[in-house]
Amino acid sequence: MRDTTKHGGRRGSRRTTYGLAAATGALALAVSACAPGVDAAGAGDGTGGTAKMTVSYSQLVADQLPLWIAVDSGLFKKQGLDVSLTSLSGSDGFPALISGQTQMASIGASEMISGAASGAQVNYLATLTPVFPYQFYTKARTAAELRGKRVGITTSSxxxxxxTLAALKQLGLTPKDVRLVSLGSVTNVNNALIAGSVDAALSHPPASTQIEAAGYHSILDLAKQHIPTSNVGLATTTAYAKSHKGQIKKFMTALSQAIAREKSDEKYAEGELSKHLKISDPKALKETWEYFAKEVLPARPTPTTAQxxxxxxxxxxxPGVSRLDLTEIVDDSYFPPAN
Structure with a gap:
């Protein structure tokens, strides 16, 4: 989402809301082009015939593997769903969701919180990444050596x-101790680190293979800290959730089956990673599967307010974030806690 911290009070909130509304018009053609033939309004509740859904994802990362598996292995189709995936940045994906151009968005909690603070009525339905799936890479030997150094991030929100804020805290540092450099995307962050344009950054497999080859090492594995978060989760509008409960239940059933296959079928999962991430290095593929399937991905993607x-x-x-009631945003009804 766009950084709204420079606006103050009610005026800032209005500007954010107007900005989201203005963005939706331009997105209409873009999303339609990415998913031809998809009924943007959805096809009923999924109880009569095939129901169409367009789902956006904000980053081309291994967190999205359950969605790729569910589409490519036909799990959504078995539930009577015609699901199209389309790649939209976090700042574009959220306006597309609230305008109805997409029915669901795979986004991070920060985009969700920023959008809800601007007045959007949305629900968080599932969490694919309930921990921070990152390692902190640098050539520095100690955290103290990072003071004054450039640390790459995607955006300031x-x-x-x-x-990165969580990692710095774990290392005994604050954002004021380093120079945060916004680079726009995960790919840009990885490339900047390998090129030496920044001195440190968070990353994960498969990019970590190249990063380590460039002489960097990890001084912190955030995933092992088990800090509650939702690095990637699934959101929809409150209105869509209320009118399409059956359809969403079928979607989550297929998603659960995809998660189970990712965890149990290493060969197939690595094939999907190779296909979508465009990598062929067996070492990188295995490291990526092991990191996400064994350390990051939950067996049950239940969303929580703590995340x-x-x-x-x-x-x-x-503006607006402190007033949010997270219990009104999180809908954990599709994945009740295991007994």
Missing amino acids: GSVYVA LQTSKDALAKT
Whole structure:
């Protein structure tokens, strides 16, 4: 989402809302072009015939593997769903969702919190990444050596930003101790680190293979800290959730089956990673599967308020964030806690 911290009070909130509304018109053609033939309004409740859904994802990362598996292995189709995936940045994906151009968005908690603070009525339905799936890479030997150094992030409000704040805290540092450099995307952050344009950054497999080859090492594995978050989760509008409960239940059934296959079928999962991430290095593929399937991905993607609270705390100065009631945003009815 766009950084709204520079606007104040009610005026800032209005500007954010107007900005979201203005963006939706331009997105209409873009989303339609990405998913030809998809009925933007959805096809009923999924109880009569095939129901069409367009789902956006904000980053081309391994967190999205359950969605790719569910589409490519036909799990959604078995549930009577025609699901199209389309790639939209976090700042574009949220306006597309609230305008009805997409029916669901795979986004981070920070984008969710920022959008809800601007007045959007949305629900968080599932969490694919309930921990920060990052390692902190640098050539520095100690955290103290990072003072004054350049640390790459995507944006000043995205999931990588929130995770970087958490990493710095774990290392005994604050954002004022380093120079945060916004680079726009995860790919840009990885490339900048390898090129030496920044001195440190968060990353994960498969990019970590190249990063380590460039002489960097990890001084912190955030995933092992088990800090509650939702680095990637699934959101929809409150209106869509109320009118399409059956359709969403079928979607989540297929998603659960995809998660189970990712965890149990290494060969197939690595094939999907190779296809979508355009990588062929067997070492990188295996490291990526092991990291996400064994360390990051939950068996049950149940969303919790604690996962959103981390981003709410990090974005506390953004207008409207402090007033959010997370219990009204999180809908855990599709994945009740296991007995």
